[in-house]
Amino acid sequence: MLKATAIRAASAVTRRVRPGVGCVLMLHRVIPDAERSLFPQNRALEITPEDLRAMLAWVRERGIEPSALDALPARLAEPHEPKFVCFTLDDGCRDSLHHALPAFREYDTPFSVNVTNGFVGGTVSVWWYLLEEVLTAGWRLRFSWDGRDYDFLTDTLAARLRAYDEIATLLRGLGSRRDELIAHLAGLTERDPLACTRRTSMTWDEVRQLAADPLATIGAHTHGHHSLNQLTDAEIEVEVHAARRELEAQIRRPVRHFAYPFGGRNAVNEREFELVRRGGFTTMLTTRNANLFPEHAGLLDRLPRLGVSGNYPAVETLNLIESGFASAVQWRGQRVVGE
């Protein structure tokens, strides 16, 4: 009985699987296996250079056409075979230059790197790496924040991962006060909250070097990498529009594309789409997992992407997400994901 129900449910999903006319892939870091994180929350953001090459080879074998983001609106307005794919890497990690660029050159594939100015300038903590270090430093983490006492046992990996999720949720909900808590957590274990930023992020010179490559497009990814729904309108003006102007001045070229930090439903919705749209970006990318359809030509302020998790084998993951299967399950068969 259970089996029949499961088969019916699976075939209902399969009927709703649609690969779309194109997709935007979302990556973060491309680093050797030995440098990857132990926490799956961070490891999800890390694939190896071998993974990236395998993905590029898979795209070529399948006859999917790599495209630059500049060409995306036209590809949606006048869809045609073959399906297209845009590669994007978020945050402005140093490995985008040193590990990803050589692979994209080998496969002559355009790609975009969405730069968080505060990471590149070395003034904002890449706090998800700091948090892993803080939670690995001892067997217990205690702190007070906003009148509440937090007490986490961190003596096993499972306990550390639970603590990570709770503190990460707290940090993401703090808006402009986030950095105060980050500094406090770093201080508890005598860490420099910006050391992880210097280790993982490009310098402005490196961003300029990347921007000069004809295959690379530089996109904006705010100044401080906040959930935009935690910020006031005035703060969003600074985080999104002033940061874009600074990025343009630093790389001395126009920046036409934007990626929302934490672009899920719990971070950006109508208000944030409207405030960001005022900048007149060509594309605005969320982290909602889905393929692209012709209807997305009218939803350029909220385009879904397909996130590639480093926790699973790269090519198998790509197969599953590009086919539309994973998003059909997640969105219960909804074809055009926009809201």
Ligand SMILES: [Zn+2]
């Ligand atoms: Zn990001």
